[in-house]
Structures are given as structure tokens and as C-alpha cells.
Amino acid sequence: MARPDGSTRTSATGALPWQLLLPSLAALALLLLPVVGLLVRAPWSTLPQRLGDPAVFEALRLSLLTASAATGCCLLLGTPLAWLLARTDIPGRKALRALVLVPLVLPPVVGGVALLTAFGRRGVAGRWLDEAFGLSLPFTTVGVVVAQTFVALPFLVLAVEGALRSADPRYDDVAATFGASRWQTFVRVTLPLAMPGVASGAVLAWARALGEFGATITFAGSYPGTTRTMPLAVYTALNSDFDAAILLSLVLLVVSVGVLALLRERWTPGVSA
Helix, strand or coil, X not given: CECCCCCECCCCCCCCCHHHHXXXXXXXXXXXXXXXXXXXXXCHHHHHHHHCCHHHHHHHHXXXXXXXXXXXXXXXXXXXXXXXXXXXXXXXHHHHHHHHHHHHHCCHHHHHHHHHHHHCCCCCCHHHHHHHHCCCCCCCHHHHXXXXXXHHHHHHHHHHHHHHHHCCCHHHHHHHHCCCCHHHHHHHHHHHHCHHHHHXXXXXXXXXXXXXXXXXXXXXXXXXXXXXXHHHHHHHHHCCCHHHHHHHHHHHHHHHHHHHHHHHHHHCCCCCC
16 A cells, blocks of 8 residues: 555565454454345345335334334434533443443343333323323334434434534634624534534434334334334244345345444545555
8 A cells, every 4th residue: 555655664574464354254253144144135036125114114114103103303412412421521421321321231221211211191200291291102103212312312422422522622712702692602612623522413313213123112012003013014024924034134235224324434534445
């Protein structure tokens, strides 16, 4: 590979060591073989008919709708939280950041149980919502959005916090010297500088919400047209029609690859193919 000065970079260690090459190839095989299996076993001959199935369309429509709504909630709630973690010195900030990370390490089914204890009819907040407003979240489309927001929010917060930390805070100081309030500085200076991170976080949150399964089925159930998103439809199809499960999995795979394509330049800045 040519360097900017015209010289050629050579390896300082000689040939690739087989001790590293073999595990690398095994890792690639582990990642690629499941995808190859989907492509090989896909019912290509019946693809048009299966894609025209109203149940498939309904599950896809519901998934896109709820994932988009969850992403909007993540942006509305997560962006201020990311700013709080990145630009303030509030007491307990480290503990707060650890709390934000909990959904990343929590088993999704446990997350669904936790949501039931919080927002179920007998939950900590759910009882009040039911008595005061007659609002019940479990086993509703809104409940799907809540579950997806719960698992996707950390992705947006981490991305936006990283972008805010990398943005030069001196621009905020300059805005303050011209009389801008904290809110005006955030809207007109801080947020535009962090917008690439906000966009990346939003796409990651949308992709995570689209693929959410465990918390959704535990908190919202799997009712056609109401809470049965694409991942739940895949699980349901496994019990009766394996080809349909493969097809639905392929649809999610295509969406995931599209997300990777959108984020490629942000993950590998300055690297060209």
C-alpha cells in the first residue's frame, strides 16, 4: 500500500502467523455461514407469493411503524440525557451512565418482566396510569414502542454522548459570550456540531428497535396487527412454516445490511473501498 510520501508500506513481521489466521477464518465462518444458510434455504421460487401475504405485510408495516416511533422517543429523551452525561458534572454521573447501559447487558426477557413490574396494571407507574387515565400499556402497540425504546435508548445515548465529547466546547463558550442562553447554545451550536453522532445513534436505535424480540413478546405479547412485529412473526412461523420463517428473516437481513451500508462511512472515516 502506497504512503502519502510515495513509499510502500511493508510488513514488519513477515508472513501472517497461522496462530492468528486460523482463528480469524473460524470467526468469519461463524459469522458468514448462518447468512449463507439463509440464502441457500430461502424459498426463492415462492418468494413473490409469500411477500404478497397480508400477514407478512402487516408484520413489516407494524415493525417499521413502531421502530420509527421508538427512534423518535429515543431522540426526544436520549439526546438531552447524552448532553447531561457529556457536558455537566452532576453528582453520580458515573452511576447514571452505568444505569443507561443496563438494557445493553440485561437479557431481553428480563427487560420485559421489568417493564411489566413498572408499567403493568399493577406496576409501580402502570397502576397510576390505569387509575388516573385508564391507560394500559401491556399488550398494546404503544407497549411495543415502550419496549423497543427501552432496549434501543442506550445506543442513541452512547453515540450522541461520544459526539458531544468530541465536539470542541469552546464554541459553546463563544456563544455564551455573545449572550446566548444555555438552551440557545444547545440548539444552535452544540446540537449541529453533534449531528453526525445523533444521526448515527438514531440509525442504530432504529435498527435495534426493529430487531427487538424478547422484551416485546414479554411485555406486549404477539397479537397479529397489534403487537406482532417481524421478529415475533419469525418466531411464530417457526412453529408452522419454516420457509416463511426464512423469508421473514431474509427481510430483516436486507434491512440490517442496509443499515450497515448507511453507517459504513461513519464507522470507518477516511477509509475508502
